[in-house]
Amino acid sequence: MLYQTLLNTRSHVDFIKLDNVSKMFQNLTVLKKVSMEIHKGEFIGILGPSGCGKSTLLTLLSGLEKISSGVLHNNSTKGKSAFVFQDSCLMPWKTLEQNIAIPLEILNLSRQEIEEKVNKYLKILDLYKFRKNYPRELSGGMKMRASIARALVTDPEVILMDEPFASLDQILRERLVDEIYEIYLRKNLTGIFVTHNIAEAVFLCNRIYIFSFHPGQIIGQIQINKSNMDMKKYRNSDVFHQTCVKIRTILENSNE
Amino acid sequence: MNRTKINLTSFLYPLLFLIFILLFWEFLIIYFKIPKYFLPSPSNVLNAFILNIKTFLIATLVTLSITFLAITLSIISGVLIAIGVFQYKILDKTISPYIVILQTTPIVSIIPLLIIWFKSNTFITLVICAWIACIFPIISNTLIGLKSTDKSLIKIFRIYGASQTFMLKKLYIPSALPYFLSGLKISGALALIGGISAEFIAGTGGRASGIAYILLMAGYNLETDKLFAALFIITVLGIFIYSLFNFISYLLLKQWHDSSTNF
Numbered sequence: 001m002l003y004q005t006l007l008n009t010r011s012h013v014d015f016i017k018l019d020n021v022s023k024m025f026q027n028l029t030v031l032k033k034v035s036m037e038i039h040k041g042e043f044i045g046i047l048g049p050s051g052c053g054k055s056t057l058l059t060l061l062s063g064l065e066k067i068s069s070g071v072l073h074n075n076s077t078k079g080k081s082a083f084v085f086q087d088s089c090l091m092p093w094k095t096l097e098q099n100i101a102i103p104l105e106i107l108n109l110s111r112q113e114i115e116e117k118v119n120k121y122l123k124i125l126d127l128y129k130f131r132k133n134y135p136r137e138l139s140g141g142m143k144m145r146a147s148i149a150r151a152l153v154t155d156p157e158v159i160l161m162d163e164p165f166a167s168l169d170q171i172l173r174e175r176l177v178d179e180i181y182e183i184y185l186r187k188n189l190t191g192i193f194v195t196h197n198i199a200e201a202v203f204l205c206n207r208i209y210i211f212s213f214h215p216g217q218i219i220g221q222i223q224i225n226k227s228n229m230d231m232k233k234y235r236n237s238d239v240f241h242q243t244c245v246k247i248r249t250i251l252e253n254s255n256e
Numbered sequence: 257m258n259r260t261k262i263n264l265t266s267f268l269y270p271l272l273f274l275i276f277i278l279l280f281w282e283f284l285i286i287y288f289k290i291p292k293y294f295l296p297s298p299s300n301v302l303n304a305f306i307l308n309i310k311t312f313l314i315a316t317l318v319t320l321s322i323t324f325l326a327i328t329l330s331i332i333s334g335v336l337i338a339i340g341v342f343q344y345k346i347l348d349k350t351i352s353p354y355i356v357i358l359q360t361t362p363i364v365s366i367i368p369l370l371i372i373w374f375k376s377n378t379f380i381t382l383v384i385c386a387w388i389a390c391i392f393p394i395i396s397n398t399l400i401g402l403k404s405t406d407k408s409l410i411k412i413f414r415i416y417g418a419s420q421t422f423m424l425k426k427l428y429i430p431s432a433l434p435y436f437l438s439g440l441k442i443s444g445a446l447a448l449i450g451g452i453s454a455e456f457i458a459g460t461g462g463r464a465s466g467i468a469y470i471l472l473m474a475g476y477n478l479e480t481d482k483l484f485a486a487l488f489i490i491t492v493l494g495i496f497i498y499s500l501f502n503f504i505s506y507l508l509l510k511q512w513h514d515s516s517t518n519f
Contacts, residue, residue, distance in 0.1 A: 062415050083415055089408040092512045093430045102426065106416040134512045154416070 015040040021070035030056045032215040043191040045205035053216030054194040058160045076158045082151035086163040088143035090135040097131040100150045121149040141172045158190045202243045212254045220250040296481035304481035319466035322451040326386030334394030342402040359392040367457040382454045389450025390443035397439025401432025434513050437505040444497040
């Protein structure tokens with residue numbers, strides 16, 4: 001019900017739009033004529049084999065790299081994007097709370113504001129008890145949650161995730177996927193989620209773009225309909241499994 | 257309990273070994289009646305050390321001041337050069353070949369030139385020699401550290417629009433710290449070697465004479481016991497400098513870096 005209500009409030013105006021976007025590194029074409037529209041509040045999955053340019057697509061969307069050709073419209077506010085990488089990428093010389101505070105320091109917020117926001121996300125992600133610990137004293141799951149907290153602490157409009165759960169075990173992955181999904185619903189985030197894991201993408205995303213192997217091109221797009229469905233039941237539903245099989249078939253056919 | 261036992265044995269075993277060597281050495285000298293000028297016994301060396309303790313103390317302070325002045329200079333100049341080369345490609349291309357020359361030129365070959373230039377102040381000559389000898393590991397290691405900064409972290413800083421100065425302060429320098437400290441440990445030993453080598457060639461005497469000058473004069477006068485005592489001091493100085501930087505490194509990295517789990 002919450003999902004349905006929130007989804008109805010989400011806009012269907014293009015928030016980010018790519019029109020025939022290609023990216024080349026010297027003579028190597030990594031992405032070829034990619035066109036996609038991302039609406040505000042959508043959670044988009046990018047699925048594809050290794051080397052299909054998924055991570056490159058995220059760096060283009062974040063503005064860290066420039067496109068080689070085509071048109072990219074990004075209507076998100078500058079500085080309101082956040083990145084979560086495969087590794088937690090925490091600074092080992094800083095405590096957990098100092099790590100989470102770093103984007104706010106860059107954005108030049110006051111000490112008090114930083115403290116309030118950091119504490120808020122430490123509590124949301126169940127890390128408050130460990131705020132004074134250094135990353136090396138924490139488990140992989142905690143570090144990844146800290147990395148997600150660091151991404152969310154600036155209240156971003158867009159969250160870009162590059163295989164954030166790849167190094168975690170199955171149970172932890174599912175728990176973090178659930179946590180991310182809850183935050184996504186609460187915060188009206190726009191998410192772009194790069195992954196190899198079909199089930200994760202089907203659970204988390206509203207729409208999935210499937211990419212071919214090198215050079216990366218869109219070979220399929222799947223709209224996921226999970227409205228009116230309890231998310232716990234959804235993971236074990238026929239719709240969920242059928243969607244996974246459908247995506248797997250597209251990926252397998254693209255490899256032949 | 258086990259940890260205390262390990263620490264105790266790691267200290268006790270080398271000490272027992274040293275006592276054994278000294279006793280064996282003393283026995284050999286007495287047994288074979290080896291003359292003092294050729295090989296003094298440990299008791300002769302100890303005696304020479306006690307008799308000349310004031311001279312040794314002053315000389316040690318001179319050598320230490322040369323070494324630490326050279327290290328301080330090389331930390332300041334080395335880190336600044338490394339940051340400059342890291343930040344500005346033009347500087348990298350312009351001065352990198354000269355940094356390599358600094359390392360590949362034998363220090364002894366430029367000492368006569370420095371003596372000509374600074375003949376009125378040998379102390380400066382010695383400091384410059386020690387500085388040249390020890391700056392390269394600082395530059396090289398700091399630069400590697402700066403360049404090894406996690407690329408994903410750089411992306412995170414850039415995505416929020418961090419300035420280059422902010423990134424240098426909060427990301428690049430802390431990231432390079434373990435590399436810099438590793439270079440510092442090497443530099444400490446090299447500064448002592450550089451300072452002593454320079455003193456050998458410069459042969460400075462008088463109030464500003466360091467431990468190497470005593471070593472040199474003891475050799476000329478066949479005071480082998482004094483020579484051994486000076487050699488012993490140099491060895492202790494080397495261990496002291498290395499241990500000091502190792503301890504500083506441990507203090508700075510113990511909470512977050514894997515290289516500092518034990519001291």
